[in-house]
Amino acid sequence: MDKFPFYLIIIAVILLLIMLANKIKVAYPVLLVLAGLGISIIPGIPELQMKSETIFILFLPPLLYEAAWNISWKELWKWRRIIGSFAFIVVFFSAISVALVANYFIPGFSLALGLLLGGIVSPPDAVSAGAILKFVKAPRRVRSILEGESLLNDASSLIIFRFALIAVATGQFVWHEAALSFLWMVAGGIGIGVAIGYIIMKIHKFLPTDANSDIVLTILTPYIMYIAAEEVHSSGVLAVVSGGLLLSNHRLQFLSSTSRLRGYNVWESLVFVLNGLIFMFIGLDLPQITSGLGNVSMPTAIGYGLLITGVLIVGRIVAAYGAVVVTLIARNFITVADRSNPGIKGPFLIGWSGMRGVVSLAAALSIPLQLEDGTTFPQRNLILFITFVVILATLLLQGLTLPLLIRKFHIKDPDYIMPEDELYNKLRNMMSQHALDHLRSNYKKQLGEHTALQQIAQKWETSRAGIKEPGMNAESKEIYRALLNHQREWLHDKNSAKQSLDEEIVRRLYVYLDLEEEKLQYF
Incomplete structure (x- = not known):
């Protein structure tokens, strides 16, 4: 309770900063992280101890559910190949690239530790990209690809993270066990999400609910999906996404117009607060992150963070153009969503839209302090700091320049010729x-x-x-x-x-x- 006034002040600051961001047309995640950094160095400010469970359970399910609820299934299916490649192949490619670079350049980093770091920092953040694209007119296909990718890349990166964590803890990696675990995480997560979504839909439809109970049930739904899937060691992220997509596409069948209208307003306000809090907390968490660097100097640690940031940025841009090349070849054999030449500007925008955020920080914080034998987890604090640098650097570099690039490129929207x-x-x-x-x-x-x-x-x-x-x-x-x-x-x-x-x-x-x-x- 002694920190309650502090949290109220933080919420008030978040509101003011988001209003300022809208006025000066800057993505609010950038301002919130910088403000959190500034507040964290003020003497006497209560130290914030963020726990990964808080982020994963409190923040992640509703944010994913809201994104799944609002995305267009038609667009998701249309661009399924490019979305799938970015959400899975590019994430795996990024994680492996980070693992190799970290193993070679950072002392004390094994390949397993490098893969652990790669799994943490590989998924771009959907909230940051959405906040930035709010102020500029980007082609619809770019928005659709980024939105669709963001729904799935969290799941793929967390799968990598879990397997790498096991490899670091046990010192071995059994491929056939990993493959079976991977299949269960994917199939189990999707199956549980769809099953719970179907049950929730029937509850809405056949029980005498009103608008208030409908809205409360929609808020409980993502938490039920996530916790149920995690309890059986499948992917809670995929459960929320698959269940959210199912309910979203049947909303007219089980929700009244009053429930839909009121629910939209409630969810818009809820997500607004959650997004603001999480980015402010990223900045406020700096003292906790920097306190345990140990023998690694601050400039050296920052250098490692910038190195990994560069690997991620270059790797994503290369992957974006690689996807174009594959599409140009594949269109001779299969039906693709777009048979025209995409040029060089569109893929670069997608490649440059790789800001990191909440999932990366949550995964880094979830690294245990000790291994099962009681020894300190190797390089935990350095991994935390590198993750923080990656989040900050991508938000500042890509977040501030992406709107300028979109305006400069003047890309015409080929999907919507009519105003x-x-x-x-x-x-x-x-x-x-x-x-x-x-x-x-x-x-x-x-x-x-x-x-x-x-x-x-x-x-x-x-x-x-x-x-x-x-x-x-x-x-x-x-x-x-x-x-x-x-x-x-x-x-x-x-x-x-x-x-x-x-x-x-x-x-x-x-x-x-x-x-x-x-x-x-x-x-």
Whole structure:
């Protein structure tokens, strides 16, 4: 409890920094990590002891679930080959490259320790890339590939990490046992996630839930999936991702419109807080990381961290162009998602979008202090420090330059030739016409009897007739907002003046006005 005020202050600082990041158009993970570093060196600041269990259990399941819920399954399947290669092949390639370089250049690093470090730092962080792409217009395919990769690379890197940890602890690596364990982690994780997702879907559908219970159940779901999979030594990450994808693609079948709308707002706020906390904690954890370097000097340790960072950056860029070459060859034999020449800019952007973050830090912190025989775990503190340097360096170097590169490259989006507003209006027109035809064909009698249905039909007719217009312009929206505010003021005055007016009715009208204002963003 004595640290509770400190955590409240940290949350307030996070909010201010994210608002500042939005104002100056800088990815907020960069500012949060730097702020955490600055706060950590202030005298008298409580020392933060982050535990890997806190990150893995408290932070990781909801963040993965939210990402799986929001990703497009259509895009994920379309780019499945490139996403799969980056999520698995490139992660393995990065881990092995780090292992070889660490074994050669860093004294005391065996290949097993190098592979352990490689498993820790190989997965790029989805939150960082998403925060950066928020401020620039990147091609949709680049976003889809990065989003899809981020769902799976955490699982592959943690699998490498677990096997390397066993090799360091036991001094041996049994390939056939490792292969069987790998298959169980993948198949078991996916199977458990899908099974629990199916059960959760049936609970939503057949039990008398309301919006509140639906939302609470969606928050519990990723934790249930993750813990259940980890308890049987399969991949909790894959369980959350597979279960989240299943539920996301069936959301219309078991969630009401009220649950979907309210749940979206709740999840957006929850993920906002979790992301802010985790990046601030990365910076605040510096004293714990640097306190145990021992005989290795700070400049030397920083040099090792920058060396590994360089290996990761170069390796990912090489892999991005390698994927293009493979695709150009493979398209002569199989159907690929894109048969055009991607050029050199797109692959470079994907290669440069390799910022590291929360999963790397959590994996490094989960390294035990001692081996089973009681001896100190070799190079644990140096691995922690190198991981921290990699996270900081990639966030600063790639995180700050990626928006500049995207603007400079001016890559055209080949997947969306039509402007977004025009496509939105076109689909809305088609949707209205389809509903209008259905109404006239199936409810002809009721349409002639009910004025409300006639008004709905008239509304769709008007919408369809004026669909070529881009919608309400900025000035019209401002005027409408002013009118809504005027109605709120009138309702407030009316409620204050008339004591007998039902407060519940007044609040329902306030919600109606809020919904009207919210709808403006869709016009």
